[in-house]
Amino acid sequence: MTSEALSKGYEPADVEARWIAYWQDEKTFTPDPDGPGEPYSIVIPPPNVTGALHMGHALNITIQDILCRYHRQKGRKVLWIPGTDHAGIATQNVVERSLAAEGSSREALGREAFIERVWKWREEYGGKILNQIRRLGASVDWSRERFTMDEGLSKAVREVFVRLYDEGLIYRGDYIINWCPRCHTALADLEVEYAPHIGKLYHIRYPVEGTDQFVTVVTTRPETLLGDTAVAVHPDDERYREFVGKYVILPLVGRRIPIIADAYVEREFGTGCLKVTPAHDMNDFELGRKHGLEAIAVQDEAGRINDNAPEKYRGMDRTVARKAVVEDLKELTLLDDIRDYEHNVGECYRCRTVIEPFVSKQWFVKTKPLALAARAAVEDGRTAILPDQWTKTYYDWLDNIRDWCISRQIWWGHRIPAWTCQACGELIVSRENPTVCPACGGDQLEQDPDVLDTWFSSALWPFSTFGWPDNTKELKTFYPTTVLSTAFDILFFWVARMMMMGLHFMGEVPFKHVYIHALVRDAEGRKMSKSLGNGIDPLAMMERYGTDALRFTLCAFAAMGRDIKLAEERIEGYRHFINKLWNATRFALMHVGEGAPDISPAEAAKAGLCHAMILSRLERLKITVSGAIEGYQFNEAAQELYGFFWREFCDWYLEMAKVDLGGDDETKKGAAKRVLLTVLTETLTLMHPIIPFVTQEIWSKLPGIGEPNLAKVPFPPLRPELISDAAEADMELLRAIVVGVRNIRAELNINPGVRLTALVHTESSAQAASLTENAAMISFLAKLENFQAGPEVVAPKASASAAAGSCALYVPLSGAVDFDVEYLRLSKEEVKTVKELTVVEKKLGNEDFVSRAPAEVVAKEQEKQGALGERLARLRELKDRIKKLMADE
RNA sequence: AGGAGCGUAGCUCAGGGGGAGAGCACUUGCUUGACACGCAAGGGGUCGGGAGUUCAAAUCUCCCCGUUCCUACCA
Numbered sequence: 001m002t003s004e005a006l007s008k009g010y011e012p013a014d015v016e017a018r019w020i021a022y023w024q025d026e027k028t029f030t031p032d033p034d035g036p037g038e039p040y041s042i043v044i045p046p047p048n049v050t051g052a053l054h055m056g057h058a059l060n061i062t063i064q065d066i067l068c069r070y071h072r073q074k075g076r077k078v079l080w081i082p083g084t085d086h087a088g089i090a091t092q093n094v095v096e097r098s099l100a101a102e103g104s105s106r107e108a109l110g111r112e113a114f115i116e117r118v119w120k121w122r123e124e125y126g127g128k129i130l131n132q133i134r135r136l137g138a139s140v141d142w143s144r145e146r147f148t149m150d151e152g153l154s155k156a157v158r159e160v161f162v163r164l165y166d167e168g169l170i171y172r173g174d175y176i177i178n179w180c181p182r183c184h185t186a187l188a189d190l191e192v193e194y195a196p197h198i199g200k201l202y203h204i205r206y207p208v209e210g211t212d213q214f215v216t217v218v219t220t221r222p223e224t225l226l227g228d229t230a231v232a233v234h235p236d237d238e239r240y241r242e243f244v245g246k247y248v249i250l251p252l253v254g255r256r257i258p259i260i261a262d263a264y265v266e267r268e269f270g271t272g273c274l275k276v277t278p279a280h281d282m283n284d285f286e287l288g289r290k291h292g293l294e295a296i297a298v299q300d301e302a303g304r305i306n307d308n309a310p311e312k313y314r315g316m317d318r319t320v321a322r323k324a325v326v327e328d329l330k331e332l333t334l335l336d337d338i339r340d341y342e343h344n345v346g347e348c349y350r351c352r353t354v355i356e357p358f359v360s361k362q363w364f365v366k367t368k369p370l371a372l373a374a375r376a377a378v379e380d381g382r383t384a385i386l387p388d389q390w391t392k393t394y395y396d397w398l399d400n401i402r403d404w405c406i407s408r409q410i411w412w413g414h415r416i417p418a419w420t421c422q423a424c425g426e427l428i429v430s431r432e433n434p435t436v437c438p439a440c441g442g443d444q445l446e447q448d449p450d451v452l453d454t455w456f457s458s459a460l461w462p463f464s465t466f467g468w469p470d471n472t473k474e475l476k477t478f479y480p481t482t483v484l485s486t487a488f489d490i491l492f493f494w495v496a497r498m499m500m501m502g503l504h505f506m507g508e509v510p511f512k513h514v515y516i517h518a519l520v521r522d523a524e525g526r527k528m529s530k531s532l533g534n535g536i537d538p539l540a541m542m543e544r545y546g547t548d549a550l551r552f553t554l555c556a557f558a559a560m561g562r563d564i565k566l567a568e569e570r571i572e573g574y575r576h577f578i579n580k581l582w583n584a585t586r587f588a589l590m591h592v593g594e595g596a597p598d599i600s601p602a603e604a605a606k607a608g609l610c611h612a613m614i615l616s617r618l619e620r621l622k623i624t625v626s627g628a629i630e631g632y633q634f635n636e637a638a639q640e641l642y643g644f645f646w647r648e649f650c651d652w653y654l655e656m657a658k659v660d661l662g663g664d665d666e667t668k669k670g671a672a673k674r675v676l677l678t679v680l681t682e683t684l685t686l687m688h689p690i691i692p693f694v695t696q697e698i699w700s701k702l703p704g705i706g707e708p709n710l711a712k713v714p715f716p717p718l719r720p721e722l723i724s725d726a727a728e729a730d731m732e733l734l735r736a737i738v739v740g741v742r743n744i745r746a747e748l749n750i751n752p753g754v755r756l757t758a759l760v761h762t763e764s765s766a767q768a769a770s771l772t773e774n775a776a777m778i779s780f781l782a783k784l785e786n787f788q789a790g791p792e793v794v795a796p797k798a799s800a801s802a803a804a805g806s807c808a809l810y811v812p813l814s815g816a817v818d819f820d821v822e823y824l825r826l827s828k829e830e831v832k833t834v835k836e837l838t839v840v841e842k843k844l845g846n847e848d849f850v851s852r853a854p855a856e857v858v859a860k861e862q863e864k865q866g867a868l869g870e871r872l873a874r875l876r877e878l879k880d881r882i883k884k885l886m887a888d889e
Numbered sequence: 890a891g892g893a894g895c896g897u898a899g900c901u902c903a904g905g906g907g908g909a910g911a912g913c914a915c916u917u918g919c920u921u922g923a924c925a926c927g928c929a930a931g932g933g934g935u936c937g938g939g940a941g942u943u944c945a946a947a948u949c950u951c952c953c954c955g956u957u958c959c960u961a962c963c964a
Binding site for chain 2: 006008009010194201217218219220221232265266268269270273274275276277281283284343344389390392393396397400488489492519523527556557559561562563564565566567569570572573574575576577578579580582583584585586587588589590635636639642643650651654655658662739742743745746747749751752753783836839840843846847848849850851852853854857860861864
């Protein structure tokens with residue numbers, strides 16, 4: 001009466017925004033570093049500031065939120081830090097596009113104005129994904145939100161750069177890097193993605209100096225010929241042995257270049273003769289360094305042929321130059337052959353432009369020493385990668401790591417803190433912007449125009465977010481973080497680099513666990529992608545089915561080490577569960593709307609078998625759910641909660657409790673109310689980490705709730721003394737009888753309205769006592785007007801029958817029983833039982849089994865043999881009886 | 890080329906040496922005192938194939954078949 005009536009169905013839209021605001025107002029997720037409890041911390045993998053929430057994010061946020069909310073319940077001091085990264089190239093691209101639409105460009109604006117413009121963009125649109133994360137219910141501490149371009153984090157970036165430089169772990173040099181001619185910047189090896197392209201394989205003849213002979217090289221990029229500085233063959237290749245040490249005259253250029261021998265060359269590929277262009281090919285670059293070859297760059301930053309090439313080609317785009325070179329070679333009859341050829345070509349991961357390997361001055365991190373430490377930390381268990389199978393991948397990458405190119409030729413990002421003195425050429429790397437050259441005292445200092453790779457700042461995230469390099473309270477309390485949850489695709493990009501930086505600067509691993517979650521795919525198992533258009537928009541799902549339905553679905557599918565194939569129907573299906581929860585509450589409130597008597601659950605359990613049973617099951621549930629979440633088995637937690645709440649609590653307990661709740665016995669009624677409320681509140685608490693909104697909403701409607709903020713309510717107390725095998729076993733028999741009657745009703749097509757009589761022949765009087773005590777309940781569930789149980793019960797004349805456990809169940813029927821149907825049903829049951837019994841008997845008949853299997857396994861089999869034997873006997877009696885009755889007719 | 894995973898009911902998947910499970914779908918019957926986003930009853934599987942280890946294999950080992958992904962890349 002006091003509690004307002006709940007609407008007939010759960011309507012998430014009204015509810016979610018309200019609780020998000022409530023939690024925030026209550027500062028529920030802002031921990032005090034000095035507060036009690038063992039710290040538990042997570043840094044959110046910072047999404048790209050230009051990004052929008054996709055299913056992968058939704059899954060990852062849900063997982064982290066489950067962990068955080070659960071550990072808060074367990075009394076840990078939880079800090080979950082949100083934020084975004086500045087996504088240098090992506091963000092710059094976005095802003096440049098909007099400038100282009102206005103007919104402007106970043107060059108027109110100038111560096112400073114452009115950066116200002118990016119900040120403005122970020123203010124306006126950069127909060128989008130964070131708002132989407134907020135809508136998911138993420139229990140992050142918004143008061144500690146971070147951005148990789150923040151002042152504090154920028155300070156950390158500079159500190160790291162300077163220290164690494166001083167330690168010789170950052171260096172600048174002319175090296176070949178991956179160049180995106182569209183983005184005008186260098187990319188790290190990881191930022192290049194390979195995709196199959198159909199190209200051509202050109203066979204080109206190079207004349208050997210001083211002879212009339214040729215060597216034929218094979219290439220997919222004939223225009224790079226202009227930069228060739230050698231031809232290479234395998235040292236053991238008989239075909240070319242005589243040429244090694246000689247020279248060829250480079251066609252179209254006329255340069256005299258050596259023929260060298262190196263085992264790197266594959267004899268089987270093409271002609272076995274390789275043109276070497278150190279300035280434009282990764283492998284050729286290495287080869288060139290090894291053999292002291294000159295690297296002649298023949299393209300500029302936009303992919304056009306430069307002045308190092310013959311005049312004719314200068315200024316041509318690389319694709320135009322290719323055609324021109326091919327034509328000219330044809331004319332000289334030096335082009336032997338052109339074949340179609342499918343091969344993998346590197347593309348820019350941001351814009352899909354074909355990458356041009358390019359020699360230029362760049363900054364690098366010397367990764368080897370850092371990688372060794374990062375590997376060791378996992379080897380000795382300071383950090384565990386879960387599931388374990390990713391550990392090998394992590395090792396492989398670290399073992400084969402190459403130096404990390406960290407300079408980017410863009411404007412949006414952390415400017416490299418390096419200056420060159422215009423007077424003496426001194427290179428100055430400094431925390432503070434220098435004003436005079438320490439070498440010559442000159443004041444003409446020019447800062448390096450490049451910025452750092454975004455991942456450079458992301459790598460510092462687990463400590464920069466806590467205020468490093470300052471020794472803050474947060475840093476002391478919450479570093480190392482407890483767990484990092486992420487998808488495998490950034491294991492290298494990010495996880496490995498955080499490990500390297502965390503270990504180097506903090507001396508401790510950045511996280512104790514790395515949980516690699518599943519990849520969310522579409523119903524056909526394809527990766528969700530914009531280009532395929534097969535993505536399921538999490539926000540649309542949240543609107544349609546409620547955030548809890550989406551969260552529960554993701555949780556239920558989050559089995560470790562396996563990808564998720566997601567279809568919208570799954571989410572729709574789990575919405576039904578949310579609704580079930582809602583309606584069970586509506587029912588409960590009809591009876592406990594004004595609260596329940598203040599008796600202990602233990603006392604209430606004594607009031608009836610059903611109460612003892614559900615309380616026992618509840619205790620087991622607490623243990624399995626805890627174990628599941630702590631072991632990152634989210635699917636198991638969801639499944640257990642689902643099964644308990646729907647199958648045990650709603651299907652059985654609520655139905656059974658109706659008898660006491662509607663009866664006259666005030667003691668029983670009180671106990672039922674107490675148990676109903678206890679089980680409901682405690683399961684809500686257990687479910688809250690997975691489905692925070694609906695549980696909180698229901699919580700607010702329940703009577704006698706002390707703490708109104710469910711996110712602050714501790715994990716329910718454990719009451720191991722309530723676990724009762726006996727109660728659960730007695731209930732098993734009771735259920736078997738109810739199901740037996742229902743089964744008979746269904747098979748014999750008896751109207752559900754008709755009340756029946758059921759008689760049960762039991763083996764023992766103890767069994768009979770338990771059943772008789774619950775006669776009212778059995779009658780209610782099976783729709784009986786009469787129920788009797790005891791060892792003395794004998795089969796009535798005209799009745800349907802079944803075996804329930806080891807008891808015999810009879811349902812007398814006044815009308816004609818269809819004996820044929822009855823007989824068939826029992827026979828089927830008999831066949832099944834015989835089959836099971838045979839398996840058991842065969843085992844027990846095997847001497848090796850009895851002597852070698854563990855005693856408890858043997859005992860279990862013997863027990864099973866007994867039960868099955870009894871059941872079989874019962875079935876056969878029932879069959880015999882029917883046979884007799886049939887004969888009598 | 891190297892590495893990892895997966896193959897269990899029609900579908901999506903748990904499980905992981907001693908009873909083949911769940912959800913959805915399906916069949917049948919239901920205005921049963923919260924719920925048709927529901928209730929009740931039911932059908933359905935040589936756990937990809939083969940060999941081995943074991944008293945015992947869906948589970949461990951090896952081989953094969955199919956499938957997905959990752960890393961590297963030969964010009």
